[in-house]
Amino acid sequence: MEQTPDQAARLARRERRFERRRLEILEAAAQVFADKGYESATTRDIANAVDMGESTLYNYFQNKREILLAIVELKKVEMDEFLSQIDRVENRQELVELIDQAMLIVFSRLAYTRTLFGEAWRDPQVFDIAQARLLRIYDLLKSYLDRHILDGHFRPVHTDLTTRMIIGMFMAILAPSTFGGQPVPTAEQRRQSAEAMADLLLAGITFGINQ
Amino acid sequence: MEQTPDQAARLARRERRFERRRLEILEAAAQVFADKGYESATTRDIANAVDMGESTLYNYFQNKREILLAIVELKKVEMDEFLSQIDRVENRQELVELIDQAMLIVFSRLAYTRTLFGEAWRDPQVFDIAQARLLRIYDLLKSYLDRHILDGHFRPVHTDLTTRMIIGMFMAILAPSTFGGQPVPTAEQRRQSAEAMADLLLAGITFGINQ
Amino acid sequence: MEQTPDQAARLARRERRFERRRLEILEAAAQVFADKGYESATTRDIANAVDMGESTLYNYFQNKREILLAIVELKKVEMDEFLSQIDRVENRQELVELIDQAMLIVFSRLAYTRTLFGEAWRDPQVFDIAQARLLRIYDLLKSYLDRHILDGHFRPVHTDLTTRMIIGMFMAILAPSTFGGQPVPTAEQRRQSAEAMADLLLAGITFGINQ
Amino acid sequence: MEQTPDQAARLARRERRFERRRLEILEAAAQVFADKGYESATTRDIANAVDMGESTLYNYFQNKREILLAIVELKKVEMDEFLSQIDRVENRQELVELIDQAMLIVFSRLAYTRTLFGEAWRDPQVFDIAQARLLRIYDLLKSYLDRHILDGHFRPVHTDLTTRMIIGMFMAILAPSTFGGQPVPTAEQRRQSAEAMADLLLAGITFGINQ
DNA sequence: CATGAATGAGTGTTCATTCAT
């Protein structure tokens, strides 16, 4: 009851150890889920991947499903934060840069992405999270479009549908690596893809930018 | 050895009955798989959906997996055949029409599509089928682009990436109904989406069409 | 109600056809049971072996088990009848001949024998039949021994145990072909085996026959 | 990394517990297989016999078949070791003793024997094990015969066939208890059987031993 | 905190048998 400072330190360390171990599990589980899908992945698979006993998992998570949810909630903000930079995009070059960086982020956590979208339409709760994430991105993009249509930079397109199509274009570029088992593109290829996307996108939504 | 006509007729009828029943099962199973995913769907679920005994399924299919494969192989050609009409597309109006019809086809078999793409990245065999289907579409679109770039109708874009992005745009439009649980759009909404897609697409790949 | 002669003939023919078909089934089923064992053999296996529909079997037998019982009851007498000749055996040469013929009989229906002894200790009813058959043989042999001990041809051995051991010797010779998957011996090999058995047997149960 | 002694002790105890439990299962399963046969015996039967949950079995064995194989491999050597004593047999009395002891060994594990021979001609792998065991015994006996024929103690019989027949005689004596459901013989009956066998056997393979 | 052991509730699949045609 006394040794407060000592105890507190010990507790904090324990806490950190606990949190670190939790993350290890999530990392490994994300990979397993990405490979086999949530249903096909067994708790034994996960335990093996973290190199711990199966039952030990239950010291860190209530059940298998909670692991899934923890994964998909993880780093939920990162992309949003990054994408808020879109407001600073003022020319083609900056747009290319933004797309390029966004791709990099996705590739840096392929397993998470695969898991998220792989289970989203099975599991309503996961779906909600995926939707929320996409919605955040959707909002950023749409308001960007709206604004620049207003100020005359872009043609008056149907911003709802267009925003969705932009996301579709982006995912189509990522798809081969994310879902198709293709290797992650090199920096050069990534840049090329970003250029192509900016090209298709801009030449469609701006007046005669190419002329 | 004689009664050929009678026997043949009986055999043919049996054959048809068998095939019809098989299709009933596939229809129901596609719905179940679309709802729950292949792994979570049980043979009991399927049997209930067709309103037959669980074991009766095995008179029509060797095992659960064969049902999945039969579903994803089903109607494999329909979309390809339709899309070959793209060569006849010569102006914006015809493009809108084509997109509109393509959407209609997808919506007419939502369960199949969901099942196909839902399992594609779990199951290599399903993946191959999905890829083959997409590749056929990809080829049709890409050669269309290539041709019209040559004859000067389109800007010289990166046709590989652009083709993929076009598919991405299309899927982004379908996504809410296909994967998001949203209701299938009305004819009006469909037309509006087709217009928006043609708009974004053409204004990007043609020279100064808006000017 | 009238055409008695015609009807009777037709009925008799039908009866014969029926009996013939029953035997075909038993023949095929015996082979299947011999190969796979009763439990592992399926009614489908049997139906395939007779080249008929699975359900057609049930026009000839009440159920799978009845097929087994019909098999093991079949030809139950043949060996008994043959062995009653043992009373006429008066010298070594005739004994060799008898053993040789007995082996021939067993080899002529390997499948039946395998089935009978294969299921005998699983199925009490089959066991009873097997036991009854062996008992009949046992009785014939034992009374033969008893008689010839009385008349001084044989040493006064323990006839119960000795009879059983004689049967054991006989089965040991048959075992490789019957249970071991070895090919049925040639006439020459059979004769050699019969000689060896007579040799071991006689030199043991007669006084100084070799001296 | 340090507490080696403690950890090692705990591990060893666990190991022993595991092995003990494995044996319990094998013991019970052997009985079940002996009673019903491998195919008819269910995993539930086995589990009930060991008084554990059905699924718990699978913590000790990969599948039902592995239980069978573990049973038939168990104690594979015991009989061989014992029978190597045959070389020390020099007179009738010692032979009787040997046979008596061999019977005792068989009776001490009736369930194993029944299971082994009950499945041997169904399952090639079990067959191989049964054959190997018999072959070992065959070799010991045959070389014993060969040797004593050479040194003039035995008549020049056909040693291959004779060896097999000896095994047959032995099994014929065991058969009632092993396969026929008869009670295991008393020590007195066992001795009597051994005497009878030695009697039949010796009087056949030795020159005038009775005279 | 870690884990081996145990298990109930399912899962896909088999198979003998029935029945309408």
Next chain:
DNA sequence: GATGAATGAACACTCATTCAT
């Protein structure tokens, strides 16, 4: 008499989860 189709009752096996240690 022959059979395709249907099915209930099992069966071996899996797996997430619990619990004593």
